[in-house]
Amino acid sequence: MNKIYNPGASEWLELLKRPTSTVNDIEETVNKVFAEVIEDGDAAIEKYTEIFDGFKPENVRVTSMEIDDARNRISQELRDAIHLAYANVEKFHAAQKTEKVVVETAEGVQCWQEKRPIQKVGLYIPGGTAPLFSTILMLAIPAAIAGCKEIVLCTPPNKEGNIHPAILYTAHLCGVTKIFKVGGIQAIAAMTFGTQTIPKVYKIFGPGNQFVTVAKQLATKHNVAIDMPAGPSELLVVADESANAAFVASDLLSQAEHGIDSQVILISTSEKFMDEVEKEIEEQIKVLPRKEIAEKAIENSKLIFIEDKEVALEIINEYGPEHFIVCTENDNYFVENVQNAGSVFIGNYTPESAGDYASGTNHTLPTNGYAKQYSGVNLDSFMKNMTFQKISQEGIRNIGPAIELMAEAEGLQAHKNAVSLRLIDLNK
Amino acid sequence: MNKIYNPGASEWLELLKRPTSTVNDIEETVNKVFAEVIEDGDAAIEKYTEIFDGFKPENVRVTSMEIDDARNRISQELRDAIHLAYANVEKFHAAQKTEKVVVETAEGVQCWQEKRPIQKVGLYIPGGTAPLFSTILMLAIPAAIAGCKEIVLCTPPNKEGNIHPAILYTAHLCGVTKIFKVGGIQAIAAMTFGTQTIPKVYKIFGPGNQFVTVAKQLATKHNVAIDMPAGPSELLVVADESANAAFVASDLLSQAEHGIDSQVILISTSEKFMDEVEKEIEEQIKVLPRKEIAEKAIENSKLIFIEDKEVALEIINEYGPEHFIVCTENDNYFVENVQNAGSVFIGNYTPESAGDYASGTNHTLPTNGYAKQYSGVNLDSFMKNMTFQKISQEGIRNIGPAIELMAEAEGLQAHKNAVSLRLIDLNK
Known part of the structure; x- marks a missing residue:
């Protein structure tokens, strides 16, 4: 050592x-798959699932029968362990809820900040030999607490078209709304652009290999957010x-x-x-x-x-x-x-x-030095802060003149006018 | 209409x-400036300031004399307006502070979440005819409340090498630690890579023209975060x-x-x-x-x-x-x-x-439909969530067996071992 x-x-x-690696040659592949998924939707998903996963899917959506079946294919012991973890992750993330922040900044000027859930989120869970069902706990539990309406999960099938039962069991337990047997670049493309079967989401979470990582990065050019840069x-x-x-x-x-x-x-x-x-x-x-x-x-x-x-x-x-x-x-x-x-x-x-x-605690954390400026995944990762304000007649009288002066000094006359019109009206 | x-x-x-526009031709210019700033530091900054702003700087750092002077060059009325805005922005953002979240998830398993400030942040303020000093209030006030150690501000000088006094006055008022007369791509490059004079930061905030917007986007490939995608x-x-x-x-x-x-x-x-x-x-x-x-x-x-x-x-x-x-x-x-x-x-x-x-309320907000998944700038934009945990002997006895089972099921034997060794030691 x-x-x-x-x-x-x-x-x-x-x-x-x-230790790092280059990604330039991967970008080309990603862009190609993205373009085909935009163009052909489900057909492109099927094509690439066959190429990359060696399985030609008839229906990429996991059925409720498959989910029921998964329960019986994992031991009671493991189910109990998953439930123990579930309870602790749930407790810690539920405690992260915050109240509305309400402030009357000046008399008659009521401002508040409120968090609302991201309506549609996508979770990517790698497949392969190690079925990372623990990551589902880390992503789907806070998504459900936040109140996300649509929680989509994509994970690659094996050559027989199956998904590890621990993944299905955990996803169902955590309230994932739709599970798809799709992995790799094509999964990220599907959640970014949407297909006939797989819904477009607003934010994509989860780990993956180099292909998935680059696909997530490039997805951010198409109005999708991601949890964080990966390393x-x-x-x-x-x-x-x-x-x-x-x-x-x-x-x-x-x-x-x-x-x-x-x-x-x-x-x-x-x-x-x-x-x-x-x-x-x-x-x-x-x-x-x-x-x-x-x-x-x-x-x-x-x-x-x-x-x-x-x-x-x-x-x-x-x-x-x-x-x-x-x-x-x-x-x-x-x-x-x-x-x-x-x-x-x-x-x-x-x-x-x-x-x-x-x-x-959550295990989806910033790598590669990003702890300097990024949070690990937490409840807020599934919400966004919105602000609200309601100003009374008295309120606009109090802060209006300052707005007029500042807008004028910035050369934005129409910004000033919006206040002036109201003040004139009040002085009628 | x-x-x-x-x-x-x-x-x-x-x-x-x-309405959108393409950025591909701008990327080339940005990459060129980035490469030169990495290579030549301050010399590249000076070169591009002369090319783009028509001013050859001797010293890009604003002096305390210039800051003192700025105060006298804006009216008492405007100063009062800025102070009124300052007070309201300060009140609303200070109210966004949150306490540590402490949870004993299982007996002996103490977990907590704590926000700590991003140590170094950079603010970009456009120059030109409209001096956006209001944006300084929106960025520097929450940065100061968060406790960021280094708050750097870059803004382009006019042809005489001067900066609008309202910008200098507001920046000083809000606790900006260093102000630089540097704008455009070269400013973003300086804050991304650092030069002899301008410090590297961890996150860059603020609006700008197309060049600045593309430069901020590309900066994210170099271990810097940005406030949000712009439109x-x-x-x-x-x-x-x-x-x-x-x-x-x-x-x-x-x-x-x-x-x-x-x-x-x-x-x-x-x-x-x-x-x-x-x-x-x-x-x-x-x-x-x-x-x-x-x-x-x-x-x-x-x-x-x-x-x-x-x-x-x-x-x-x-x-x-x-x-x-x-x-x-x-x-x-x-x-x-x-x-x-x-x-x-x-x-x-x-x-x-x-x-x-x-x-x-803050005026740095998500455009281009990004309100679906991004927050506007708020106090948390200048902090990151960190988690902590301390587990007692009793605690590891309580959750250890579940960890062993899950790690084994994911095929991660060394993860299991880390727990097994401790449990064996406790049972000695």
């Missing part, structure tokens, strides 16, 4: 660089000798198994602890089923020794990790002063996987 | 089309005979004077009222200084008669206007049921220009 000792500030930029998953741990080296190693590995481009960083004020973690990683990695992936990710990763906790904090804020585990004698110092992180995990018994599945 | 009577749903799409300003009024035709006409014109691509729409359940508004527009437009602009915008605009208020509501939600004025006998019907609008103005004495300047 890469071990770095007290790096100087001039080395930070290089040190904190994320490989990442974890930064700050830990000292008060932490448990085996636990820290297991957390770093849980991040590393996501993909070969995942990045994990340990910052420690103890060289001894750093060496212990390294040894633990070498041991634990041996028995992992996704060992080869984790090994590649670990190659990109760094153990950084930093003597001074102020410097450690600075480098953490410069990096802006998606996941940030704090396990030090003085956790509060980092918890209170971290400015840029997606989600923060505190103490020896708070593994990142708790937040990935069942503690209640 | 275009008058339409009871349009059928199949005509809506065409009817609600916005021409627009207003939709729904009014019946309880409204004042002269007032409604003045509101439509105040929107129309923004630019030839502005769009104004009146929807009315009264043909007679529609005709009155048309007559009033024809009268009032004659004396406007920006008459030519307003006339062009009015050509694009529509008066739509719709008999049925349910249909009117549906078409309004389909359009998703940036500004929405409601002036009907039963305002509540529209106010309560509108789902897609940036800001809503209610009643005869609530002109849109009140919200543009001084009522307290």
Whole structure:
């Protein structure tokens, strides 16, 4: 593993660089599929499902029979686990509801701010070997709490045209209104432009491979919003000798198994602890089923020794990790002063996987340094703020003259007139 | 003016089309300037300021002497007006502060959500004949309330290298930390990449011409966020005979004077009222200084008669206007049921220009139908939501087994291990 000792500030930029990849050649494919879906609708969806997923669908909409059936194809144990996670995610996101903000800014000038749901949202859930039903909890639960009217879910079928029962079960549990067996670029295209069968939505959420990521980016050129820009998953741990080296190693590995481009960083004020973690990683990695992936990710990763906790904090804020585990004698110092992180995990018994599945916090978080300016998915991601105002005769008398002066100074006479006409009328 | 009577749903799409323009040829220019600013920093900024603004700057940073001087160059009256607007905007945005959301989702599982300020933000304020100092109030006041550390403002100088004193005065009043005499693409490039003099920021706000708009869009490819996608300003009024035709006409014109691509729409359940508004527009437009602009915008605009208020509501939600004025006998019907609008103005004495300047609400709002999924600028635009969690030994015992099951079902063994190790340790 890469071990770095007290790096100087001039080395930070290089040190904190994320593994990235280019997307230009993918853009062409995306634009081609987009154009065909605009032109041919469902026919294009069917065509690309056959090409990319090896399955020719008769009907891409999942039926209620398939949903009923899914329930019986997963164990009672797993259903119970999903329900436990559901309850916690529901509790945490329901608590994020806010009241109307009502302010009489000046006498007779009533202003308020109110959140209303985005009417139509689309969720993308990747398929493949790992059925990410946990992501459905993270997206569909807040969408339902927000009150989104249409919650569409697209996920690719396997070669037999089936979807993993845990995905169907969770989607149904969370109140998804329509499920479609469509994946990849064609799914993003369908939700962006709409087809005869699949509704156009206003905002698309969810993870995906490079094709899906680029398709989501390009969709934003067509009046659709997306949850956030995507990048490989990442974890930064700050830990000292008060932490448990085996636990820290297991957390770093849980991040590393996501993909070969995942990045994990340990910052420690103890060289001894750093060496212990390294040894633990070498041991634990041996028995992992996704060992080869984790090994590649670990190659990109760094153990950084930093003597001074102020410097450690600075480098953490410069990096802006998606996941940030704090396990030090003085956790509060980092918890209170971290400015840029997606989600923060505190103490020896708070593994990142708790937040990935069942503690209640959301696992859709900003990667690639976007924690500096983006929120993770939360209840507000499914709503928009609207403002309202109602001004009385007294109100316009109070603020009208100021509006006239400012509009005039900005050279916008018609803006002034709209007030003047009213003031003249009131003085009649 | 275009008058339409009871349009059928199949005509809506065409009817609600916005005037748009292509940007592809601008992209090339933007990429060229970006590349030079990355390469040459300040030197590129100076070069393009000379080319585009006709002024060769020695020092692009505004000095405190210039700021002191600005105060004396605007009237006491205008200063008072700015202070009145400041107070209202401050009051409304300060009221948007929210508390930490703390939830114990399961026993021993403490989760919380907290907003922290985006550390560095950049504001772009256009120059030219109309100095938009009101936009500074709308952007810098919430930035300061949020607690952003660095609030940078870029605005183009005139040929003498000066900036309108109202801009300098307002920026200083609102707590902008650094003001630069830089405009256009080069300003967006500077705030995206940073130069020797101008700091890199994490999020860029503010309006601008086509060049600025495209530059902001492309900046998002370089780890910067922007406030929202931009488009021409627009207003939709729904009014019946309880409204004042002269007032409604003045509101439509105040929107129309923004630019030839502005769009104004009146929807009315009264043909007679529609005709009155048309007559009033024809009268009032004659004396406007920006008459030519307003006339062009009015050509694009529509008066739509719709008999049925349910249909009117549906078409309004389909359009998703940036500004929405409601002036009907039963305002509540529209106010309560509108789902897609940036800001809503209610009643005869609530002109849109009140919200543009001084009522307290923000005037940076989603255009081009983006009210369906975007909020206008508000306090949260300058912050990001972060989540935190701290799990006790009891807590991990409570939710650990569910995490193990779910991680296993998703094929992520290392995620499971991170929990198993802790549970085993606790059972020792």
